[in-house]
Amino acid sequence: MILVGGNDTSFQRPAPVFVPEHRTLSTKKSRGTPKFAPPPKAPVKSCPVTRIFPRISDYDRPQPVSFRDDSDTSFIVQSPLYSAEKTALYFEQCYAIEEKLGVGSFGEVYRVRSKEDGRQYACKRTLLRFRGEGDRRRRMEEVQKHEKLPKHKNCVEFYRAWEERQHLYLLTEVCRTSLADMAEDRHDLPESVVWDYLVDLLQGVSHLHKHHLVHMDIKPENIFIGYDGLCKLGDFGLVIETSQEYFEVMNLQFGASADIFSLGMTVLELATDLDLPKQGDMWQSLRAGQVASCAYSLSSDLQAVLTGLLRPDPSERLTADQALSLPVIRRILLRKRVKDIFRISLMKAKGFLLRIWLYVMSFFAFVALPITRLRKRRRSSGDSPNKSRMNNSDSDFTMGFSDEEGLDDHSLAQPLSDISTSSSETNQFLSNKGFGNSTPIISHFKKRPDFFEGSPSIRNSCNASPRIDDSPTFIRRRITLPRTGRPFTQRLNESTSFNSSMANTPSPHRNVVEQEEPAQPLNLTSRNLIDLFNAAESDEE
Numbered sequence: 133m134i135l136v137g138g139n140d141t142s143f144q145r146p147a148p149v150f151v152p153e154h155r156t157l158s159t160k161k162s163r164g165t166p167k168f169a170p171p172p173k174a175p176v177k178s179c180p181v182t183r184i185f186p187r188i189s190d191y192d193r194p195q196p197v198s199f200r201d202d203s204d205t206s207f208i209v210q211s212p213l214y215s216a217e218k219t220a221l222y223f224e225q226c227y228a229i230e231e232k233l234g235v236g237s238f239g240e241v242y243r244v245r246s247k248e249d250g251r252q253y254a255c256k257r258t259l260l261r262f263r264g265e266g267d268r269r270r271r272m273e274e275v276q277k278h279e280k281l282p283k284h285k286n287c288v289e290f291y292r293a294w295e296e297r298q299h300l301y302l303l304t305e306v307c308r309t310s311l312a313d314m315a316e317d318r319h320d321l322p323e324s325v326v327w328d329y330l331v332d333l334l335q336g337v338s339h340l341h342k343h344h345l346v347h348m349d350i351k352p353e354n355i356f357i358g359y360d361g362l363c364k365l366g367d368f369g370l371v372i373e374t375s376q377e378y379f380e381v382m383n384l385q386f387g388a389s390a391d392i393f394s395l396g397m398t399v400l401e402l403a404t405d406l407d408l409p410k411q412g413d414m415w416q417s418l419r420a421g422q423v424a425s426c427a428y429s430l431s432s433d434l435q436a437v438l439t440g441l442l443r444p445d446p447s448e449r450l451t452a453d454q455a456l457s458l459p460v461i462r463r464i465l466l467r468k469r470v471k472d473i474f475r476i477s478l479m480k481a482k483g484f485l486l487r488i489w490l491y492v493m494s495f496f497a498f499v500a501l502p503i504t505r506l507r508k509r510r511r512s513s514g515d516s517p518n519k520s521r522m523n524n525s526d527s528d529f530t531m532g533f534s535d536e537e538g539l540d541d542h543s544l545a546q547p548l549s550d551i552s553t554s555s556s557e558t559n560q561f562l563s564n565k566g567f568g569n570s571t572p573i574i575s576h577f578k579k580r581p582d583f584f585e586g587s588p589s590i591r592n593s594c595n596a597s598p599r600i601d602d603s604p605t606f607i608r609r610r611i612t613l614p615r616t617g618r619p620f621t622q623r624l625n626e627s628t629s630f631n632s633s634m635a636n637t638p639s640p641h642r643n644v645v646e647q648e649e650p651a652q653p654l655n656l657t658s659r660n661l662i663d664l665f666n667a668a669e670s671d672e673e
C-alpha cells in the first residue's frame with residue numbers, strides 16, 4: 133500500500149542537480165570550420181510594385197546623410213559623374229564594385245573604387261529597404277556615431293553616407309581583413325604581432341574614451357587590419373556617448389572598463405588561438421580573473437598585462453591610458469612609431485632617389501646603428517661599470533633617437549622627466565589599484581624587475597638589440613636638460629627594490645647622475661630625420 137501525504141517525503145519531487153560543465157576549450161585550428169555562418173536571408177513575401185514599375189520619387193533620389201553642421205553634403209549634386217536623369221543608382225554611377233567583402237546582419241560590404249578620385253573604399257549598403265521611418269532613423273544612428281568620432285589611425289575612418297531608394301550607404305576606409313578572419317587563417321601568430329595589435333587597440337580605445345565614447349562591442353569581428361598594417365577598431369553601431377553629465381558617472385566608468393575587458397578577451401583569444409567560451413564554468417573562471425589557465429603558453433609579461441585588463445572588478449581594471457603608460461608598452465609603442473614612420477614614408481615616397489635614401493636611413497636606424505652601439509658597449513665593458521653606463525646614455529630601444537619629441541601619442545606626451553620614475557610609478561599605481569603582493573601580477577613584477585625596462589621576451593619578440601648590462605640592479609632614468617631641452621637616458625647604479633617609495637628615496641648616486649651633462653653626439657641627425665617623418669606622417673593624416 134502506498135502512503136501519500138503525512139510526513140513521508142519519499143514521494144516529493146527530487147531537487148534538480150546542476151551537472152557541472154566540463155567543456156574544454158577548442159582551438160581555432162582544430163575546429164577548422166568557420167565559427168560564424170552568415171545569418172539566413174529574410175524571406176521575400178511579395179514583389180514590391182516599384183520593382184515591376186520603377187518609379188523614382190524625390191524620396192528615392194540620393195540624399196546625403198549627415199548630422200554635422202560642417203560636413204560636406206554637396207558631394208552628390210557636385211559629382212560630375214552623377215546624372216539624376218539616369219535610372220542607375222548614384223552608387224553605380226560613381227563607384228565600381230571590386231569585391232564583396234562580406235555580409236553582416238544588416239548590411240553587405242563591398243570594396244569599391246571611386247570613379248572620381250580613383251581611391252578604394254569600403255561601402256556598406258543596408259541589406260533590406262527601410263521598414264518604416266523608425267527603422268530608417270535607427271540605421272541613420274550609425275552615421276551619427278561615426279561622425280562623432282574624430283579621425284584616428286587606430287579607428288576605421290568614416291568618409292560619407294547617403295541614402296537612395298530606401299537603402300543606406302556608408303563609405304569608410306577599406307581594410308585588408310577583420311581580426312576574426314585573420315585568426316581563422318593564422319593559428320601561430322608570433323607574440324610580437326600580438327603586442328603590436330594590443331598597443332594599436334589600446335590607442336584606439338583610449339581615443340574613444342577620451343572623446344567620451346564607449347564602443348560596447350569590441351570583438352575580433354569588429355576589429356580590422358588596415359592596409360597600413362595597423363589594427364583598427366570598427367563597427368561603431370553600438371557606440372554610446374557618455375558626455376551627458378548623468379551618464380558620466382555610470383557609463384563612462386563602467387562602459388569604459390567593459391571595453392577594456394572585451395579588449396583583453398580579444399587579445400587573449402588572438403594570442404592563444406582558443407575559442408573563448410561565452411558561458412559556462414570556463415567563462416566564469418575567466419570572468420573571475422583566472423587568466424593563467426588559458427594563457428599559460430604566453431610570456432609572463434603578456435599574461436601580466438592581460439591580467440590587468442581582465443581584473444574582475446571594473447574599478448581595479450587598467451584603463452587604456454594606464455595600460456599605455458606601462459613602460460613595457462611604452463617601449464613597444466616607441467619602437468612601433470618609428471617603424472611606422474619609416475614604413476609610411478616609404479609607401480608615400482614617390483621619387484626613386486627618395487626611396488633609396490629612405491631605405492638607406494632605415495638600414496642605419498634598424499641595423500647599423502644598433503650593431504654599432506652594441507659593439508661600443510662591448511668595447512667599453514672593460515671600463516668601470518658606472519662609467520660605461522654613463523657613456524651609453526641612449527638605450528637600444530630608442531635606437532639612437534635621443535628623445536621622443538614629435539611622437540604625438542598621448543602616452544609619449546607624458547613629460548619625459550616623469551619617465552625617470554616610471555618603474556616605481558607603475559608599481560605604485562598597480563599597488564594603489566589593489567594589486568596586493570599575493571596577486572599574480574604584482575608577484576610577477578617583483579620577480580621580474582626588467583618587466584618595467586622591456587623584458588628579454590619582449591625585446592626578442594620585437595627584434596630589439598640585446599642589452600648587455602641588463603642586470604636587474606640597474607634602472608634607466610631619463611633626465612631633461614633645461615639648457616638644451618634635450619632629454620637623454622642614463623642608467624643608474626641603483627638598487628631596484630620595487631617598492632613605491634623608491635622614487636622619493638634619495639639615492640647615494642643621485643647627486644652624481646643628476647648633474648647636467650651635454651647630450652651625446654649622435655651618429656645620425658636623428659632629430660632632423662624624425663621631424664621629416666613626422667611631417668610626412670601628419671601630411672598623410
Ligand SMILES: Nc1ncnc2c1ncn2[C@@H]1O[C@H](COP(=O)(O)OP(=O)(O)OP(=O)(O)O)[C@@H](O)[C@H]1O
Nearest residue numbers: 233234235236237238239241254305306307310367
Ligand atoms: N571597412 C571594412 N574593410 C574590410 N572589410 C569590412 C569592412 N567593414 C566590414 N567589412 C567586412 O564585411 C562584413 C560585414 O560587415 P559588418 O560586420 O560591419 O556588417 P554588419 O551588418 O554591421 O554586421 P553585424 O551587425 O553582424 O556586425 C564583415 O565580414 C567584415 O569583415
